[in-house]
Amino acid sequence: MRAIIARDIKLAMRSGGHWALSLIFFALFLALCGIAMGGQMTRLSELSLPLTWLAFIFAALLSVSQIFRGEMEDGSLAQFKLAGIGMGTVSAAKLINYALLTLLPLVVMTPLLSQLFGLNGPQIAGLIISLLIGLPAVAIYMGLSGALLCGQKTGGFLAILISAPLMIPTLIFGVAAAKAFPDSGIMAAELRILFGLSLVSVALGFPAIIAALSANLETS
Amino acid sequence: MINYLANPARFLRFSRFAVPVAGWGATIALAAGLYLSLIGSPPAVDHGENVRMMYVHVPAAWCAMAAYTGIAIASLVSFIWRHPVADSAAKSLAWPGAIFTVLALVTGSLWGKVAWGTWWQWDGRMTSVLVLLFIYLGYLAIWSLTPDRRRAARLASILGMVGWINIPIIKFSVEWWNSLHQTATISQPGTPGLPAELLLPLALMALGYTCLLTWLALRGTEADIVRQRSERSAPQNPAKVTLETLS
């Protein structure tokens, strides 16, 4: 598993900034939101938490097809199976990579971008903590549509259709947790529910991802 | 039961008997139910004539959920035992289920216009039904966009099960979220404790809708089995296999 992660990080570094595309989208989306709202700081700071969460989810959706499709198309997935490496290991490695290379940079960028909305310290901290706690759920549900669709060429739009409804609880509690943090701190009920949602999504989504990859492999 | 119906031929024998039952059941129950609900029953005390919307709305919402539960059960059977009839059943439930979901949304929205004065309210139930529609659309999209039949069936069964487990989570989240900004309870189409003269037409309509859903699903499954059978019996040209030992 470590070898797969190391290889993918190496590939990402050599891809000529491909990995930064979601990051740029994230920044652009938030900048456009600020412009569309007329640039009024008071209104913006109120809306900034939901907007950042939305931007996070859409930026994550952008690279859904890259999670598994490459491995499926060039036959690597079949070779992993023949090498005796289970689909569980492969999907865990690919999801960790997706979290590290696509989702984590977005979280790291967030403090900088939240300056567009004039957020203060505790608000930024709440936003980052909620994004980090919700991150596994985002990765899993994106991974699920990636795994379901890895066997076909089209499907960028389909990924949105499949992932978005499943993301709704995470979105609701992510925003609520970010809002609650400045007042209630780390033990806020919303944060705990968000954490629970992440755990449930991993328990439910990870086996589904493995099953979807195997299904695509054995019928190709 | 499941194993009995897993054989396509046996399923067709069963549905030859069940289809007319469901079809006539739907016709009679809907005819009686529509008469009672639109003409035969009195207007409700606090909603007036608007209560009649309930008779078409509540059964639609119920059928939308029942159809998805059916999909989830068929998906589970298909995933574990790989019964092709379960695939056909899940596939055939999806379109009627999606249409009932749309019907529930439209009638709910009409109700909203008279009860709340707007076509849409971010009310917990309405929002959950809207999300259910998106889940249906995703499920249908997997079926129609995946090229290979076996693969489509497999992937759809996975998505069907994941979606079903997520529905209560989504419902809980949406209702919790809804409770944040709406303190006053809004009247819903379909409140508990209905008097009997309103309950009877509602029960008849629910029975009629359910029979209609069953009829649509059975017919769809039959058609799907027959389509697959005809594809299999279409003139095929398999390669000729010859094995020789060279040395």
Next chain:
Amino acid sequence: MNQETPYFQTQFAQYRVQIRNAEARFDGRVLFTDLTADVSSGELLWIVGENGIGKTTLLKMLAGLIRLPPKCIGWYDGSGAIRPESSLSYQTHNGYTKAGLTLAEDFEFWGRMVTGSCPPLSALSYVGLATALSTKTQHLSAGQKRRLSLARLLVANRPIWVMDEPMAGLDADGRSLVTDIVRQHLARGGMAVIASHNPADIAAERVMRLTLGRQ
């Protein structure tokens, strides 16, 4: 070229595969039915037939990548039924190189995946790729990718080889390299199933040809 190499020192155990009335479909279309064959260690099976007739599907079935009805294809070693994954190498027709890695990196990655340790780079010189070690895999020619696949087969050191068009894109020197490597593999008790348009002359305990033809 013809000297015995370090890669061919061990002798393999006995393996055999039974194919019984196998039937293949691709996207609903029946490719072939009633395919029955037996192959054992030391034997070579050529699969010939025109494009799109189902050769690759048959190879994938043999490699255990496509789900089949039970008892259709059975793999056995001396003690009983086995899963083919752990003893089989499947050489695909296009290779499975990752664009962005160099040839040596890609080779090392898959060597580690299959054997768990760093594979000897000398295998790359043996197949004639010594000068291309730092070439990015997307710039390799078709023949160079074939040679890379051969090097992977050598270091994986597995008794069963399933190969899809191993000669395609290779020069005369490369083709004789393939026949040489397969011959040595068979000689030490390995098994080979090869799909090819033009079977070469390779000596083995038993050589069979399975033809898939239009009726």
